[in-house]
Every structure is written in C-alpha cells, then in structure tokens.
Amino acid sequence: MIGSRRSASKRTAGFNSRVLQVDGPGLAPRGAPGRPVILFVLGFGRSGTSALTRVLSLSGAALPSGLLGATRENRRGYWEPRRAIHLNQEILRGHGSSGYDMSLRAQEEGAFDVESNTAYVDKIRAYLTTLPTAPLVIIKEPKMTMMPGLWFEAASQAGFDIAAVISVRHPQEIIGSLAKRADYQHYVRDSPELTMAWWLKYSLLAERNTRDVPRVFVEYANLLEDWRQEVKRVSVALGVDLSTQDEGAIERFLSPDLQHHRHFGAVEEPFGGDWVAAVYDAMRCAAGDEPLDRSELDRVYEAYRLSERGFRAAFENDRRFGTLSRLMSPFLVKLGLEALALLHRRRGTWA
Template structure:
C-alpha cells in the first residue's frame, strides 16, 4: 500500500462553531481540500469547504447508527465503537483517503468527524499520513441559540426548555468527545471570535502547534485573500446564557467546558486542564444516567403510545384497503381486483403502511 507523510488536518467541532470559516481560511493559505466540495447554499453562501465524499460517508454511517451530530447520549460512544469493530468502515475510509494525499498539505472539515476518530486514526496510520486535529470553538450559548432561539421564541416555555436543554447537553458531550479524540495527536484549538477579529493572530499559534506551512507570513500586514473572506460581521449570533432556557447546572457545566477548552488554545495538552475535563465528563455521564432514570416512566409511556398509534394507523389503513378492494371486486373494475387476493393485497399494502409510518 502506498505510504505518505502528508499532513492531514481534520477540522472538527460543533456545527455552527466556525468550522467552515476555519477550513476556508486554511484553503486560502495553501492547504488542499479534497474535491468535489459541498456546494455553498443560502444558509452558508461563503461555502462549507467540506469534501462531499466525507460528508456523505459520515452521515450515512451516523444514520445507520441512529445518531445525531451532537448526540447527548453517553452510550453513543460504545455504539460507534462496536460498529467500527468489524473494520469495514475504516477500510472504506482508507480506500478513499489513499487517493487524496498527493497534495503537500490536506485539510478535511466535517463536524461529524469526532464520532469516527478511531477510523481516521487507523486509516491515516495505515497510509502514513500525519493526522492533526484542529477544533473550532464557539461559545455554547451562541451555537445553541444561533437558529433555535428565533424559531422557539414563540413556543411554550416547556418546549424551549426541552429543546435547548437537549442542545446544550449535546454541545457539552460533543465538545468533550472532540477534545478526547485528538489527545494522542498534534492538535490545536481556535476560537471563532478570535479568527474573525484577527485571523493572523489567531492562526499564529495554530501554525506552530500543527507545524503547518502557509503561503504567507502571518507577521505581514500585506493584503491577503483571507482578508476578503473572514470579518467580524460574520458573527451574526451574539447570545448569552440569559437567552437560553436550560437548567442552571447544565449552563454551569457548559460554561466550564468552554473555559477549559479556551486554555487549550495556548496549551493543547495541558495536564491539569485535561484532568479537569475528565472529571467533568464523568460528572456529565452520571447526571445523564440520573436523568434517564428520572424519566423512565415518561419514556416508557411515550414508547407504548407510539407503538399503539402505529398499530392503529396500520389497522385502519388495511381495513380501508380491504373495503376498497372488495368494492372493486364487486364492480369488476380493475385487473388488480380480479387477480390479487385479499391476503396478498394486504401484505403489499402492509409494507406501504410501514413505510408511511417510518417516514412519519
């Protein structure tokens, strides 16, 4: 198998944390983004700078596992580990990656990447690529509130509390997992607000920590294409904890994680900070278990009612189908009515009903 010493920068972090801005900046500084890229959209007109293959790869496997990008469940970690155990997912990634390492430096951005850190590490090692993690940091209140606050502002306090609590918990979990993913590698962290305020100053420590080569001297003030790409006005959401409806203990935990990750921008492997992050992670896992236990009856009742609704929908639809088929037989109006028996028709339409319920 061909070997490569190509630096491979994996940009990760919670969605809406500035990962696109960070990857786009690195591309303008000379790093290569594997093609084709995800096209820009109305929600992100400046571009995503994500390899389409990587996005499809991560999303497909997350869907198979029924996981979300910032899934708050601690058990999700073991689900992914078990899923990767066969080696098939890693082999798929390795095959694609083997054709992407001809450039001097490669940057791959995808907020889903931390879930598959093991696959990236193994595939990179097999190919001799030098994997380096770069994490974009943005305050959790801004991440959670950038879109949800506007949508939920007219909703009930109960709905806001549920949705935003879930999102903050997801941010905490994703932040902790992303940090853990890069501990064994070269890595760097950069705050989104710092990148927009002064990208040269923000990326100077990143360049040193990741041992990257840029096409410009960051000490120079000469105009560079990045100057036309990033600017403070891109930070459209400037929210705080007063704008987010979630329990105080979770706000405090998210704020502490944010502050601890901030320390890693200057010292990516600070031992005291890593030890405290591990303590917070253990606390999060314990509190999540308490929450699951507290809501056991609620979850069980919701599951029972959902199953009952699905059965009722199926039964009602099949009964209507049988009536329609019987009416068609009597009228002799269709070839289907004359050749398909009730049991066969019911089986065909049962599958259709299941698909309908699944889509719901």
C-alpha cells in the first residue's frame, strides 16, 4: 500500500517531498533517472524488523557495512549499522529523549524539524554517502522511526529516492519477546504497560511520518508463513527489483524457532480504551492489502497525545511533591507544626 501524494507537513519534519512522486500502487518514487532507492525499515523493536531486513537483503537489497552483529538472544543478527545507532542516540539525547521515551514531547515541540536540525541532517547525509553503490539499499534501526524526516531529508540530499517498509507484529508477542530478552541479557524488565506505550508510539509515528513516501506494511507472521509472497508485495508496491538468487538461504534463516511467541487471542488494553487494538487492526489490514483506516489512526494518535501530555504534566508535578515529601521527615514536619501553633497562640489567632 503506497501512501498518496501530499504536501510536506511538520509531522514529516520538513522533509522536502518534492523529490518523490507517488502515483499509485506498483509505481516507484520518481526522481532523477537512475537515482538509487534507499529502503527504510521502520517499526518498533521486536516487531520483525531484523527478519524483514535480512530477507529483503537476501532478495537483492544492499546492506550497509559495520553491522551490529548477532547476540545470544538474537543469534540471527539485527542487520542494523552501528553508525546509525550512534547517530540516533546522539540526536535523541540532544533533544532530551531516548529510544525508551514513551512521550510525544519532542514530536509536539517540533524538536525533529529539519530546519532546526541541519547539523544532524549533515551528519546523516555524510554517513549515507558511505553506503554501497547499488540500485537498492536497505537500512534499519528502530529509533529512526522517531525522526524519519531527518533521515529522509538527508537521503534525498545524498541522491537517493526514498521508500519505507513498516513492520507489523501482534503487540502481545512483542511483550513476550522483550521479556525473553530481559532474561537472556539480565536486562531491566519492562512492564507490559510500558511495552504497549512504546509500541503505540512507534507504530503511530511509523505510519504518520511515512504518508508522503512510497510505503508498504508487512506483518511478521505473514513473512514467516510465506516470505515469497511478502517479497513480491514489497517489490510490486514500491516498484523495486527484488529477486532471490538463493532461496535456501532465506529458508534456513526463517526457521520455525524464529517465532517464539505466537499469539492468536485478543489484544489486551492496559489504558482503558481501544487504542492498541485499533492501531494493530488498522496496520494488520494494511499488511493484508486492505484499505488503511487513517482516520482511526488519527483518532488514536490525538487521544494518546492529549492523554500522555496531561499525565506527563501530572507525573512531573507528582515527582516534585514526592521529592518534597522525602526531604521533610516526620520529625521536621512535627517541629514545624508545633512552632506554627506556638506562633498562633502568641498572636491569639489559634483556631
């Protein structure tokens, strides 16, 4: 499913959308003749972005050098460049945020507008010029989802046409996957509620910030079930040439044990509404080539934005009162109240 042509907006962080012309399904972005295409894989971590990136790279998309490599809990690798990780961490930290930030504070304040981030765009562009010379290059680093406009602008300046693949996975499966990672790495275990908030933020931003570029949604379960069909969908939707020379390599990579946490039940709603189910259903439909309910995603985004902003203000104030409470021991409180009572008695204002 390719997003229709629209004017650039603040949500795409000032990305110069004139470099792309999206005319309909199966048509690639039209820039200068012979321009290479850079394919951004977006979505929340543990949503199948690594598997999707590797399958597409085995189908003809060139990978960057300097990849992160495999770990004990992800033996097949992440397929993301270390330089991109470092750049995204630097940018997020520079704006008082991180990949673990569930808030939309930075997005609300326009922190990732291209106009106010030219230095970061220059750094990204310099890195992108080191990518392999190929008709199609693929790049994945989940934190790009929080600021794709900077990467899109830098890619355009570096001579690329832009396209996006958005990875979709049942959020309950992501909760299980993150819990397993915590066990393997002796890492901080996040709550299901926090995972759902992260998933909502990344999913909403991935969809919202790619409306001006050619894109396609791929569900992780569908990739594992029939990777040939999904590769074909990506190729047709984005108008890029994907041809697999070694199907055996993909078959070996996508072994059944790659999906440890299969969930067929309903989506749990930790926030008292229908946000998680609504977003997952909309993106799942798009991954099945059904119409994307953009108005439903807009509704959830606005509800999440307003609720998150209100609770964030309340929690920040609550922390200040908590700090005050910790500083004022019962002894100090008692001493202060007794002194105040004595003062009132002397003035005759005691009540």
